[in-house]
Amino acid sequence: MTGADEGVRLRSDALRSRTLLTDAVERFLRCGRVDFSIPELASEAGVGVATAYRHYATPAEALYAHSARAIRQLLGAFGEVETNLDPLTRFRRSCAMWVSQAQTWGEACRHxxxxxxxxxxxxxxxxxxxxxxDVLGRVLDDLFATGHMPKPDPEAAVLLWTTIFDERVIYDLGEHRGWSAETITDYLTHATEGALRIGAAVAR
Incomplete structure (x- = not known):
């Protein structure tokens, strides 16, 4: 095995260990456990304690990594929404993607x-x-540029959108109201449109 091959193998092993650890975080969270230790996480993931500490020095780091992975998955889903769509259609499809994604990791991330x-x-x-x-801001910028909404305060508008589509809300409506993904999407999309005045007549 060459030095280059060895380096690839080590990186692959590190990635596998990190994935196992982050998957273990998700299992703990789905059980409502946020107070795990790194040795407990290592045992749940099936890796050595020293390996676990090389990836995550503290449980807080492991929790952040899980949350960051969920957001990256969400961003990947947003990337599947066609950018050449009418901005209003793009916004609504992004909302649908958000609900679909949150239903896969929301139960864990809500903790x-x-x-x-x-x-x-x-x-x-x-x-x-x-x-x-950046991704959500571009969607809102396009809505404003095409007259679908008044000019927003960018940070406040993105904050409002993310607040309405909080994974705890999506989980609660699905788990405790029994709503379908389509119903949740319609409800939260209309709430966001109302809050940001999307679709309102805009003076140009």
Missing amino acids: IRSPEGMIERLHAGDPVIVQLY
Whole structure:
């Protein structure tokens, strides 16, 4: 095995261990456990304790990694929405993607609460929040540019959109009201449109 091959193998092993650990975080969260230790996480993931500590020095780091993975999955789903659509159609399909995604990881992520708000994390340069803000901001910019909504305060508008589509809301409506994904999507999309005056007559 060459040095290059060895490097690829080590990176592959590290990625596999990290995936196993983050999957283990999700299993803990689905059981409502947020107080696990790193040795407990290692045992649940089936990796060595030293390996676990190389990836996550604290449980808080492991929780952040799980949350960041969920946001990256959401961003990937947004990337599947065609950018050449009418901006209003693109917005509504993005909302549908959001609900669909949140139904896969929302049950776990609802247990994770950052002490900082979205705008605070944005200003601090949290990479996944910056990416999410950029993607959602472009959708809203296109709605404004085509006369579908008044000019928004960008940060406040994105904050409102993310608040309405909070995974706890999506989980609650599905699990405890028994709503279908389509019903949840319609309800939250209309709520966001009303709050941001999307579709209102806009003076140009």
